[in-house]
Amino acid sequence: MASALVLLLLFWLAKNAQVEGFAYFMNIALIGVTLGAVYALVALGYTLVYGILELINFAHGDVFMMGGMISATMIISVFNLGAHNSTFSVVAAVAVSLLVAMAGCGLLNATIERIAYRPLRHAPRLAPLITAIGMSFVLEDIAILWKHPSYVQTPSVLPHGNVFSISGVTYTWEKLIVVLITIPVLLALVWLVQRTRQGKAMRATAQDREAAAMMGINVNRTISFTFALAGALAGAGGLLYALYFNEIRYDTGYKLGLIAFTAAVLGGIGNLPGAVLGALVIGFIQAFNEGLTWHSPGSDWTESIVFSILILILVFRPSGLLGEQTPEGG
Amino acid sequence: MTAAAAPLLEVDGIETFYGSIQALRGVSLQVREGEIVTLIGANGAGKSTTLRSINGLNHPRRGSITFEGQDITETPAHDVVKLGIAQSPEGRRLFPRMTVLENLEMGAFQRSDRAGMQEDIDRVFALFPRLAERKSQKAGTLSGGEQQMCAIGRALMARPRLLMLDEPSMGLAPIFVDRIFETIVEVNKQGTSILLVEQNALMALQVASRGYVLETGTVALTDDAAQLAQNEDVRKAYLGES
Ligand SMILES: Nc1ncnc2c1ncn2[C@@H]1O[C@H](COP(=O)(O)OP(=O)(O)OP(=O)(O)O)[C@@H](O)[C@H]1O
Numbered sequence: 038m039a040s041a042l043v044l045l046l047l048f049w050l051a052k053n054a055q056v057e058g059f060a061y062f063m064n065i066a067l068i069g070v071t072l073g074a075v076y077a078l079v080a081l082g083y084t085l086v087y088g089i090l091e092l093i094n095f096a097h098g099d100v101f102m103m104g105g106m107i108s109a110t111m112i113i114s115v116f117n118l119g120a121h122n123s124t125f126s127v128v129a130a131v132a133v134s135l136l137v138a139m140a141g142c143g144l145l146n147a148t149i150e151r152i153a154y155r156p157l158r159h160a161p162r163l164a165p166l167i168t169a170i171g172m173s174f175v176l177e178d179i180a181i182l183w184k185h186p187s188y189v190q191t192p193s194v195l196p197h198g199n200v201f202s203i204s205g206v207t208y209t210w211e212k213l214i215v216v217l218i219t220i221p222v223l224l225a226l227v228w229l230v231q232r233t234r235q236g237k238a239m240r241a242t243a244q245d246r247e248a249a250a251m252m253g254i255n256v257n258r259t260i261s262f263t264f265a266l267a268g269a270l271a272g273a274g275g276l277l278y279a280l281y282f283n284e285i286r287y288d289t290g291y292k293l294g295l296i297a298f299t300a301a302v303l304g305g306i307g308n309l310p311g312a313v314l315g316a317l318v319i320g321f322i323q324a325f326n327e328g329l330t331w332h333s334p335g336s337d338w339t340e341s342i343v344f345s346i347l348i349l350i351l352v353f354r355p356s357g358l359l360g361e362q363t364p365e366g367g
Numbered sequence: 368m369t370a371a372a373a374p375l376l377e378v379d380g381i382e383t384f385y386g387s388i389q390a391l392r393g394v395s396l397q398v399r400e401g402e403i404v405t406l407i408g409a410n411g412a413g414k415s416t417t418l419r420s421i422n423g424l425n426h427p428r429r430g431s432i433t434f435e436g437q438d439i440t441e442t443p444a445h446d447v448v449k450l451g452i453a454q455s456p457e458g459r460r461l462f463p464r465m466t467v468l469e470n471l472e473m474g475a476f477q478r479s480d481r482a483g484m485q486e487d488i489d490r491v492f493a494l495f496p497r498l499a500e501r502k503s504q505k506a507g508t509l510s511g512g513e514q515q516m517c518a519i520g521r522a523l524m525a526r527p528r529l530l531m532l533d534e535p536s537m538g539l540a541p542i543f544v545d546r547i548f549e550t551i552v553e554v555n556k557q558g559t560s561i562l563l564v565e566q567n568a569l570m571a572l573q574v575a576s577r578g579y580v581l582e583t584g585t586v587a588l589t590d591d592a593a594q595l596a597q598n599e600d601v602r603k604a605y606l607g608e609s
C-alpha cells in the first residue's frame with residue numbers, strides 16, 4: 038500500500054517533468070529546497086524538545102513567528118533597510134538581525150519552558166500539552182497587540198539577480214542566501230550536539246534523565262538550554278521567512294509550525310537529521326504541489342496534503358523515515 | 368577500629384515517599400571508610416529507595432544523610448556525585464544510543480582531568496576485558512551481563528569515595544557473578560568504600576564486613592556480615608534454607 042503510493046507519486050513527478058520540461062521542473066525543485074530550509078530550522082526545534090521531554094511544544098511555531106516579528110522590527114525600524122542600502126550595510130544589518138532574533142527567541146522559548154512546562158514536569162502528560170496550546174494563544178495575542186492583526190510587510194532587501202541561469206534553470210540570490218544562512222546554523226548545531234560538553238549533557242538527558250543527573254548533569258539547566266537552542270533556531274527561521282516572503286502575521290507561525298511539526302514526525306521525532314530530511318521532503322511536496330500543473334491539486338490543497346502525509350506516517354511508519362529517538366524508544 | 372572516626376556515610380532515620388506512599392519508615396545505616404556494607408531484604412523492602420535517597424533522586428521527607436561530615440539530605444543528584452558518591456543503579460540505566468566508551472566517559476562527566484580519565488578507562492577495561500572488545504558498540508545492544516559491567520564501569524569512572532551498587536549480579540550467569548564479586552573486592556582494596564544492595568545475600572555477606580537487613584522500609588537487623596550469615600532468620604528468609 039505504502040509503496041504503491043510512493044510509486045504513484047514518482048510517476049506523477051516524472052510525468053510532470055515531461056509535460057513541463059526539465060528546466061521548469063528544476064526551478065520548482067529549487068523553490069522546494071528554499072522552503073525546506075526554513076521548515077528545517079523550525080522542525081529541529083520540535084524534535085529537540087520532544088527528544089528531551091517527550092513534549093510537543095505547541096507554542097514553537099509562534100516562537101518562530103515572534104522571530105519573524107523581531108526581525109521585521111530590526112529591518113524596518115532599527116536599520117530602516119530598503120533598496121537604497123549598500124550591499125555591505127544589508128549584510129551587516131541582516132547579520133545583526135539574525136543574532137537578535139536568535140537570542141530573543143532563545144530567551145523566549147527558555148522562559149516558556151520555565152513558567153509553563155517545568156512546574157508540570159511531574160504532572161500527567163496531558164497537562165503540559167494544554168499549557169503549550171495556551172502559550173501558543175498568549176504569543177499570538179502578544180503579536181496582535183504589538184503588531185496589529187494585519188500583515189507586517191518587510192522590504193525585499195535580498196538581491197533578486199541570478200546566481201546562475203543554465204538552459205532555463207535559474208537560481209536567484211535570495212534563494213541561495215536562505216540556504217547560505219541555514220547551512221552554517223545547522224553545522225553549528227551539529228557541532229554543538231556532537232562535540233561540546235553541553236551537547237553531551239543534552240544527549241544524555243534525552244536518553245535517561247535520572248541517569249544523566251547521576252552523572253553530575255544539571256538536568257534542569259540542560260532542558261533550559263535545549264529550549265533556548267530550539268528557540269534560537271526558530272528565530273533564525275523567522276528572519277529567513279521575513280526576508281524571503283516579506284510578510285508575516287500573528288498566525289503565520291501556527292500554520293507553519295504544524296507543517297514543520299509534520300516534517301519532524303516524518304523524519305522521525307527526536308532525530309535531528311530526520312527533521313532536516315523531513316523538512317526538505319515537505320518543502321519539495323509543497324513546491325511541486327503548488328508549482329506543477331499536470332494533475333496537481335494546487336496551493337489550496339497543500340495543508341490537506343501535508344496532514345494526509347502525517348496520518349499516513351503515523352499509520353504506516355510511526356517512527357518516521359530515519360527512526361525516532363525518544364527517552365522511551367530506541 | 369578507632370571509635371572517634373566519623374563514618375563516611377551516615378544515614379539517620381530517613382523517611383522517603385513516592386507521592387503519598389511511604390517507602391522508608393526511618394532507615395538508619397552507616398558506611399565507614401574502606402568498608403563494604405551490604406543491604407539485603409525482600410523485594411519491595413526499600414533497598415533501592417534507600418540508595419535513591421542517598422544519591423539525591425528522592426529526597427527523604429524526614430531524617431538526615433551526612434557524607435564526610437556534610438549534610439547532603441537535600442543536595443540535588445548532580446551535586447551528590449561531585450561530592451564523591453557514584454552509583455550503578457537498579458536496571459543499569461545506561462545511555463542506550465551511546466557507545467560503551469561514551470557511556471564510560473559520561474561517568475567522568477563532572478571531572479576535568481583528561482589524563483586521569485584515560486587511566487580510569489584503562490582500569491575499567493582491565494577489570495572487564497569484555498567491555499574493551501565492545502567499546503564502540505551501542506550500549507543498548509549489549510547483553511544483560513555486558514550492560515551490568517558497563518554500568519559498574521561507568522560508576523567507577525567518577526572516581527567515587529563511595530560506590531553504591533544496586534543488584535550488580537542481577538541476571539548474570541554464575542561465572543559473571545563471581546567475576547563481579549571479585550571486582551567489588553578489588554575495587555574496595557583500591558580504596559573505594561562500597562554500599563552493596565544484593566539479592567544474592569550469601570555472596571554479599573561473604574564479601575561485606577557488615578550488613579543491614581531491610582524489611583518493609585525499616586532496618587530489621589544489623590550485624591557483622593559473618594554473624595548475619597549465621598543468623599537463623601536470615602538463613603531462612605534470604606539464603607534459601609527452610
Ligand atoms: N516510583 C514508585 N512509585 C511508587 N511506589 C514506588 C516507586 N518505586 C518504589 N516504590 C515502592 O516503594 C517500596 C520500596 O521499593 P524499592 O524499589 O526500594 O524496593 P527494593 O527493596 O529495591 O525491591 P527489589 O528487591 O524488588 O528491587 C515498594 O513498596 C515499592 O512498591
Ligand SMILES: [Mg+2]
Nearest residue numbers: 414415416457
Ligand atoms: Mg530494588
